[in-house]
Each structure stands twice: as C-alpha cells, then as structure tokens.
Amino acid sequence: MSFKMEKVLFLGDSITEGAGASSLSKRFTDVFAQKTGVQIQNYGIGGTRIARKHLKSPNPRFDDCFLDRLERMDGEADLVVIFGGTNDFGHGDAPLGEPDSEDEYTFYGAMRHLLQRAIEKYPEARIVVLTPLHRTSECVTVNEIGLPTRPLKDFVDAEIEVAREFSVPVLDLWSVSGIQPRVPAQCRAFSADGLHPNDRGHERIADCLIRFLETLG
Numbered sequence: 001m002s003f004k005m006e007k008v009l010f011l012g013d014s015i016t017e018g019a020g021a022s023s024l025s026k027r028f029t030d031v032f033a034q035k036t037g038v039q040i041q042n043y044g045i046g047g048t049r050i051a052r053k054h055l056k057s058p059n060p061r062f063d064d065c066f067l068d069r070l071e072r073m074d075g076e077a078d079l080v081v082i083f084g085g086t087n088d089f090g091h092g093d094a095p096l097g098e099p100d101s102e103d104e105y106t107f108y109g110a111m112r113h114l115l116q117r118a119i120e121k122y123p124e125a126r127i128v129v130l131t132p133l134h135r136t137s138e139c140v141t142v143n144e145i146g147l148p149t150r151p152l153k154d155f156v157d158a159e160i161e162v163a164r165e166f167s168v169p170v171l172d173l174w175s176v177s178g179i180q181p182r183v184p185a186q187c188r189a190f191s192a193d194g195l196h197p198n199d200r201g202h203e204r205i206a207d208c209l210i211r212f213l214e215t216l217g
Contacts, residue, residue: 007038007041007074007078008033008039008040008077008081009073009074009077009079009080009081010029010040010042010044010081011066011069011073011083012043012081012083012084012130013044013045013048013049013083014044014045014046014196015083015086015205016042016044016083017042017045018044019196020197020198020202026202026203027042027202028206029044029206030042031202031203032209035206035207035210036210041073044083045064045069046061047062047091048061048063048066048069048084049062049066049087049091049092049094050065050066050067050085050110050111051065051092051109051110051111052065052105052110053065054093054105057091062087065110066082066084066110066114067117070121071117077122077125078125079126079127080125080127081130082128082129084132085107085131085156086135086155086195089138089143089151089152089155090135090143090144091143091145092107092143093145093147094110096150096158099158107155107158108158108162111163115129115162115163115166126216128170128212128213128216129159129168129169129170130170130173131160131171131172132155132174133174133179133195134152134179135152135194136182136194136195137194137195138151138152139151139152160172169216171208171209173205176208177208178204179191179201181194189201
C-alpha cells in the first residue's frame with residue numbers, strides 16, 4: 001500500500017487515545033504517522049465500547065460508543081482503522097449475543113452495524129479491524145461492573161467473524177502482536193499495566209499495522 005497522500009482515521013478506545021504511552025507522540029497512531037508520512041485523525045476515547053450499554057456509566061464520556069462516534073468522524077478517508085472490543089468485555093453490559101444478531105445492544109449486532117455504517121460512509125476507503133490485545137484479566141467470568149462475561153477471546157472471534165462477513169481485513173493483534181502481559185517478561189517489555197501498551201508496545205502495534213497494510217497492496 002502506498003502511503004502518499006493517505007488520510008487515515010482511527011476509531012478506538014483508550015489504547016487509540018494513547019493510554020500507556022509516555023506522550024501523544026508515542027501512541028501507536030502517531031508512531032504510524034511518523035513512520036509512513038500519512039495524515040491521521042485520532043478518534044480514540046478511553047473507556048468506550050463498540051456495543052451500546054443499557055445502564056449509564058458514572059462518566060458519560062464512556063458511553064460515547066463507536067456507533068455514535070462514527071457519525072461525527074471526518075467524511076473523507078483513504079483508510080479507516082477500527083480498534084476496540086476490550087471494554088465491551090471489561091465493563092460493558094451488552095451480551096456477546098448470537099452470531100446473526102442485528103441488536104446494537106449485543107456485541108455481534110453492534111459490530112455488524114458498525115461495519116455496515118462504516119462501509120456506507122466510506123464506500124471507497126480501505127477499512128480494517130484490529131482485534132483486542134491480550135490482557136491479564138482476559139479469562140475472568142465476572143467483569144468490572146459485576147456482570148457475567150464471556151472470555152475476551154470470544155469477543156475477538158466475534159470481530160473476526162463479522163469482519164469476514166463484510167470482506168473487511170482483520171489485523172489479529174490477539175494472535176500476532178507478540179504482546180501477552182500474562183507472561184511476566186512480555187508484560188515488563190511491552191505493557192504499562194497489564195492492559196495498555198507502553199511506548200514499546202505502542203510502537204509494536206504501529207509496526208504490525210504497517211506490515212499488515214503492506215500485504216493488502
């Protein structure tokens with residue numbers, strides 16, 4: 001893929017916003033821009049989810065879901081990168097749902113609507129999905145707000161399944177990032193807190209994305 005004159009929009013949560021990085025210039029979106037020379041716009045908001053939430057969060061900012069934010073993004077893009085799902089697992093109240101769900105209050109349904117609307121808004125742009133990274137709490141059965149949850153891997157698989165339905169390429173960071181904070185050595189090397197990547201982790205994500213896009217042509 002040629003990065004000349006590319007306009008790239010990033011839609012995500014706290015990792016996209018830059019959590020764990022020592023400065024905004026060290027977050028993966030900005031490292032990506034520095035290494036490729038593209039123009040980027042960052043629409044990352046910490047604590048946000050792909051699916052809608054039934055109950056309001058203590059901080060209203062956390063309820064600015066991906067579906068709503070997509071509507072406010074720039075109307076022009078050459079590439080749209082969607083990176084979320086870990087908060088749906090971590091503190092959402094929307095169930096994973098059934099694979100054919102159209103309900104925005106399920107993860108499957110919200111992911112399906114998100115990709116449909118992204119394609120409608122950017123019909124000629126390349127759209128890619130990044131799966132969640134591993135995290136130390138990825139196997140819990142009760143989430144941060146006390147609700148039962150499926151393992152994070154189930155949310156990863158759902159993203160891949162829905163993206164395949166729309167022929168949207170997926171960078172499976174869960175499988176290929178080389179960041180597994182449950183392994184102490186990798187946690188020290190690449191993670192700030194067992195969830196958010198540190199500077200080296202952010203750079204690794206940027207490098208993974210660049211290599212992935214190069215395979216798409």
